[in-house]
Amino acid sequence: MSLVCVADYETKAKELLEKSALGYYASGAGDEFSLKLNKNIFQKYRLRPRCLVDVSSIDLTCKVLNKTFEWPLGVSPTAMQRMAHPDGEVANARAAGKLGSIFILSTIATTSVEEVAEKAPNTTKWFQLYIYKDRIITENLIRRAEKAGFEALVLTVDAPVFGARRADMRNKFELPSHLSLKNFNGLFANSLNGDSDNEISGINAYVSKQFDPTLTWKSVEWLIKFTKLPVIVKGILTKEDAILAKNYGCSGIIVSNHGARQIDTVPTALEVLPEIVKSVGHELTIMADGGFSNGTDIFKALAMGAKMVFVGRPCLWGLAVDGQNGVESILRILKQDFEKTMRLMGCRKISDISKEMVVHESFYAKL
Ligand SMILES: Cc1cc2nc3c(=O)[nH]c(=O)nc-3n(C[C@H](O)[C@H](O)[C@H](O)COP(=O)(O)O)c2cc1C
Numbered sequence: 001m002s003l004v005c006v007a008d009y010e011t012k013a014k015e016l017l018e019k020s021a022l023g024y025y026a027s028g029a030g031d032e033f034s035l036k037l038n039k040n041i042f043q044k045y046r047l048r049p050r051c052l053v054d055v056s057s058i059d060l061t062c063k064v065l066n067k068t069f070e071w072p073l074g075v076s077p078t079a080m081q082r083m084a085h086p087d088g089e090v091a092n093a094r095a096a097g098k099l100g101s102i103f104i105l106s107t108i109a110t111t112s113v114e115e116v117a118e119k120a121p122n123t124t125k126w127f128q129l130y131i132y133k134d135r136i137i138t139e140n141l142i143r144r145a146e147k148a149g150f151e152a153l154v155l156t157v158d159a160p161v162f163g164a165r166r167a168d169m170r171n172k173f174e175l176p177s178h179l180s181l182k183n184f185n186g187l188f189a190n191s192l193n194g195d196s197d198n199e200i201s202g203i204n205a206y207v208s209k210q211f212d213p214t215l216t217w218k219s220v221e222w223l224i225k226f227t228k229l230p231v232i233v234k235g236i237l238t239k240e241d242a243i244l245a246k247n248y249g250c251s252g253i254i255v256s257n258h259g260a261r262q263i264d265t266v267p268t269a270l271e272v273l274p275e276i277v278k279s280v281g282h283e284l285t286i287m288a289d290g291g292f293s294n295g296t297d298i299f300k301a302l303a304m305g306a307k308m309v310f311v312g313r314p315c316l317w318g319l320a321v322d323g324q325n326g327v328e329s330i331l332r333i334l335k336q337d338f339e340k341t342m343r344l345m346g347c348r349k350i351s352d353i354s355k356e357m358v359v360h361e362s363f364y365a366k367l
Pocket of ligand 1: 024025026038076077078079106107108128156234256257258259260261289290291292310311312313314
C-alpha cells in the first residue's frame, strides 16, 4: 500500500522502530493530554475559502530573518536521530535542503555540527542550543556552530529539566551503545550515563546532570552578546514571555510546547498564537511548531500570524521508514498539500492568507 500522508508514515514507522526508541520519539509528558491536543486542535478551527481566484500559478516563498525560503515549513530539532536510521541527522538535513526547508540541529544529536555541515552543505541550518552547567562546553558549541556555517541559534527555554515521559521511565530509556552524542566526543557529556537518584529515564538523568537550570533572561542577554548569530528562543507559550524575548533583543521566537513533552495540559501553539501575535507580531518574527501534519494545519498557523512552522516527529517517521528518501517524501507530501490548500483557499501568495480565513468552531455555533 502506498504511503500518502504523514499518518501513513507514522503507522509504518511504529511497526519498524525498536520499542525504546519509539517510546522516546512518540511520547509526551504525563497523561499526554497536550500531545492529543496538538493533533486535535487543528480540527477546532475552520477554513473560510474564497472562490473564483485565478490560482493557475502560485508563489509559496516567504521571508524569515531577511532570507527568502521556498515555502514556510522547516524541520524542528529532535535529538538522537540515528536511532531512527543510521544516516540520522545527515539524512534529515539533506532532505530538508532538497525541499527548501530550514533544518535545525539538536545539541543532543547523534551527528556532530561539523559532519552535518559537511554532508548537507546546501541546506540552511540553524543550531538548537541547550546551555550546559559547564559554560565552556556551551561556548565551544556556539563557536563550532558559527564556524560550521549555521545561520541562527535556537535557544530552547522550556527545558530547565525534562518533562515526565512515562514511556522513557518504563523502558529505562538509554541511548543504544553503538551511538553517542556526537557534539561531545571525548567529554563526559557524550553519553546518557545511566540513572540518577531522582530520574529513572537515562535522558532525564542526563539533563538533570548537565543542563543549567539557573538560566534566566540574563542568560539570553549573555548569549546575544556572545554570538554573532541571530538568537531565536524556542518554547514560548505566553505573551508575557514573548514581550520579554522582544525586549531582550531576540530575533524571533518559536511558539512551541516542545511536542507536548515538557508539561502536560499546556496549550498548543495554535491557541496561543493570537495573544502573542497581537502583542509582538510587528516587532518579532513569530514561528510555531507542534502537531503539524497537513497543509491545512500550516495554512491555519500562517493565518494566525506565524511566519514559518516546523515539524519534528513527521521527519522522524520518514527517517525510520526510508532514511533520506523517507524524509523527502514527508516534506514533499506536506509541500504539495500546502500548495493545494493555498489554491483551494484562493491564495496566490503567502501575503494573500488573511486572518479572516480561519475561525474557531465556536464562530459557527453562535450563528
Ligand atoms: C523525539 C523528540 C526529540 C526532541 N528533541 C528536542 C531537542 O533536542 N531540542 C529541542 O529544542 N526540542 C526537541 N524536541 C521538540 C521539537 O523540537 C518540537 O518542538 C516538537 O517535536 C514539535 O512537535 P511535532 O513533533 O508534533 O512536530 C524533540 C521532540 C521530539 C519528538
